Amino acid sequence: MRKICSRILVGLTGIVLLCIQVIVPVMAAQVDNDMVYPIASNSISAWPQGPDIFSETAVVMDAETGTVLYDKGMNELRYPASITKIMTALLVLEKCGMDDQVIFTEVCLEDQAPDSSNAGMKVGEVLTVEQCLMVLMLKSANDIATQLAVHTAGSVEAFADMMNIRAQELQCMNTHFVNASGMPDENHYTTAYDMALIFKEAIKNEKFREIIATQEYVLEPTNMNEETRSFRSHHEMVFEGSSFYYEGCFGGKTGGSSISKNTLVSGAVRDGRTLIVVSMRTDIMSIWADHQKLFDYGFQNFQQVEVSGGVVTIPINTETDSLKTEEVGENNSLQYYFETVKVGQGIKEEPTPTEAPVTLEVEITPEKEKSEENQKESFLDNIKYGIYGLLMLNSLAVFLIVISVIKRKKKKRKDD
Numbered sequence: 408m409r410k411i412c413s414r415i416l417v418g419l420t421g422i423v424l425l426c427i428q429v430i431v432p433v434m435a436a437q438v439d440n441d442m443v444y445p446i447a448s449n450s451i452s453a454w455p456q457g458p459d460i461f462s463e464t465a466v467v468m469d470a471e472t473g474t475v476l477y478d479k480g481m482n483e484l485r486y487p488a489s490i491t492k493i494m495t496a497l498l499v500l501e502k503c504g505m506d507d508q509v510i511f512t513e514v515c516l517e518d519q520a521p522d523s524s525n526a527g528m529k530v531g532e533v534l535t536v537e538q539c540l541m542v543l544m545l546k547s548a549n550d551i552a553t554q555l556a557v558h559t560a561g562s563v564e565a566f567a568d569m570m571n572i573r574a575q576e577l578q579c580m581n582t583h584f585v586n587a588s589g590m591p592d593e594n595h596y597t598t599a600y601d602m603a604l605i606f607k608e609a610i611k612n613e614k615f616r617e618i619i620a621t622q623e624y625v626l627e628p629t630n631m632n633e634e635t636r637s638f639r640s641h642h643e644m645v646f647e648g649s650s651f652y653y654e655g656c657f658g659g660k661t662g663g664s665s666i667s668k669n670t671l672v673s674g675a676v677r678d679g680r681t682l683i684v685v686s687m688r689t690d691i692m693s694i695w696a697d698h699q700k701l702f703d704y705g706f707q708n709f710q711q712v713e714v715s716g717g718v719v720t721i722p723i724n725t726e727t728d729s730l731k732t733e734e735v736g737e738n739n740s741l742q743y744y745f746e747t748v749k750v751g752q753g754i755k756e757e758p759t760p761t762e763a764p765v766t767l768e769v770e771i772t773p774e775k776e777k778s779e780e781n782q783k784e785s786f787l788d789n790i791k792y793g794i795y796g797l798l799m800l801n802s803l804a805v806f807l808i809v810i811s812v813i814k815r816k817k818k819k820r821k822d823d
Contacts, residue, residue: 444480716754
């Protein structure tokens with residue numbers, strides 16, 4: 408009986424702990440709007456000083472190395488509004504085919520309030536996933552975000568679970584989603600840093616890059632709508648005629664609500680480098696100027712430098728020899744640091760092994776063996792013939808000596 412009670416107690420304890428793990432991230436969230444945060448990156452020794460901006464929180468990140476170049480309250484919780492749709496688009500691109508048919512149902516009508524950004528979709532109307540994504544990102548249509556969530560996961564709640572799991576996979580530590588559109592909810596929050604991580608992953612997808620770079624999109628008539636609808640990107644930094652245009656900017660996503668104010672995610676490429684800027688909670692006229700300043704700061708003060716098996720992003724004129732290194736995991740992986748800032752990673756070089764003396768082995772073929780034997784025999788024959796010659800010369804000498812002696816004796820006898 409005690410064993411049974413003990414097992415029940417252990418089981419209940421496990422269930423309670425599991426519930427705490429699920430509930431705590433939501434209960435612990437507290438968004439402190441209107442807080443003034445210092446530029447934390449300016450306190451790093453020898454780090455380029457970043458500009459003052461109007462946005463409450465912001466981050467500049469190198470998309471290749473993940474290096475944080477600028478940090479103003481980047482881990483502070485904020486309401487994202489429609490920049491949520493970056494995660495929505497990423498998941499749909501990962502889970503659905505572009506030609507899949509999305510049939511709109513009554514669920515989309517919930518997001519068609521007068522003060523809500525929506526495409527005015529009708530129940531029974533059919534679009535492809537690709538059409539939905541184009542309108543989702545350019546129009547920032549909440550009704551399309553909700554219908555895509557249902558199409559992908561069966562319900563908004565199930566899709567939100569997918570969003571949170573994907574956020575954890577991307578190492579987002581302070582993010583929790585409850586819907587696919589970014590509609591205000593006290594339990595729907597994120598940070599500038601986490602949104603940079605999500606955008607960093609999204610821009611790896613070629614189709615996502617194509618969508619956010621589109622300036623205008625025309626939706627042809629559908630089965631429920633005879634009109635042609637045109638949508639223009641809300642991201643002013645991609646339009647050359649705009650006073651907010653920034654050379655190299657390839658798009659991003661805007662967001663805004665009464666509680667979140669304006670939020671913005673942008674990407675830009677110059678000289679082969681891709682930077683991500685995220686800023687949260689500021690006025691609409693200030694947010695574009697903030698991004699222009701932050702992009703200039705990132706491109707003008709930092710460089711990418713190759714290291715063994717990788718690359719780092721460091722202040723201009725910094726030598727890689729001055730960086731600190733730390734071995735991480737296995738496979739000789741190295742993490743590089745500028746003071747306390749993680750600036751990239753590479754692979755530790757293995758020492759070159761000392762080469763052993765090379766012994767040349769000559770292969771002896773039958774032909775070579777025969778040739779060598781013939782040379783030996785010829786040498787021996789020469790010695791033998793030489794000996795015979797010497798013996799013959801000696802014999803001849805002896806014979807001549809004997810003849811000479813005999814002739815002398817005969818001559819002497821005649822004289823006598």
